[in-house]
Amino acid sequence: MALLDALKADQLAARKANDRLKADLLTTLIGEATQITTEEFKRGVTEVTDEKVVATVAKFLKNTKQTLENLAAEHARLVEAGGDASKVDERAKAAETELAILSSYGPKQMTEAELRAAIDDFKAKTPDANVGAIMAHLKTNFGGQYDGKMASALAKG
Structure with missing residues (x-):
């Protein structure tokens, strides 16, 4: 459904x-x-x-x-x-x-640890990635499943 x-x-x-x-x-x-x-x-x-x-x-x-x-x-x-x-x-x-x-209708939200792991994994595969590339990757693969402010802070850090 x-x-x-x-x-x-x-x-x-x-x-x-x-x-x-x-x-x-x-x-x-x-x-x-x-x-x-x-x-x-x-x-x-x-x-x-x-x-x-x-x-x-x-x-x-x-x-x-x-x-x-x-x-x-x-x-x-x-x-x-x-x-x-x-x-x-x-x-x-x-x-x-x-x-x-x-x-109850939204996707399961990623925890900070899960978000950090996804970012670290992307950084390991793409060492020269900037914050924009990281955020684009997250949006494409995990859209609606994470807190944007937290993701941005982790991507910059």
């Missing part, structure tokens, strides 16, 4: 179960993943591939992680100021639920 079909089936199940958070999240995810840009259309792309859906899931995961970081900072600021952080905590709980939902 294609990933998009799985998302649609899970979205329908979430609607039937009255799970608004999951249904709304999957509706938004499906909507973004199925958009064909003008550039894609000009290249003759008319179907949504699993690769595109995975890239969209990865984008949503990244955004949700950033939201959680921002909410954690806001929580700390409110607590320090003696304010009420309950609304921030509610939003953080929803974001954590979204993160769990999204994680």
Whole structure:
């Protein structure tokens, strides 16, 4: 079953179960993943591939992680100021639920050790490779499976 079909089936199940958070999240995810840009259309792309859906899931995961970081900072600021952080905590709980939902659809993320090993292996095979070549290799072979910031830092190091 294609990933998009799985998302649609899970979205329908979430609607039937009255799970608004999951249904709304999957509706938004499906909507973004199925958009064909003008550039894609000009290249003759008319179907949504699993690769595109995975890239969209990865984008949503990244955004949700950033939201959680921002909410954690806001929580700390409110607590320090003696304010009420309950609304921030509610939003953080929803974001954590979204993160769990999204994680179930994304590819397994490489650990730092796995990423370092992949980079070291490429460097051993291509000793004169620069950071750009390393990042291109990672994107081609492990797209959506690693943290870009971490990969860049390891490639430079």
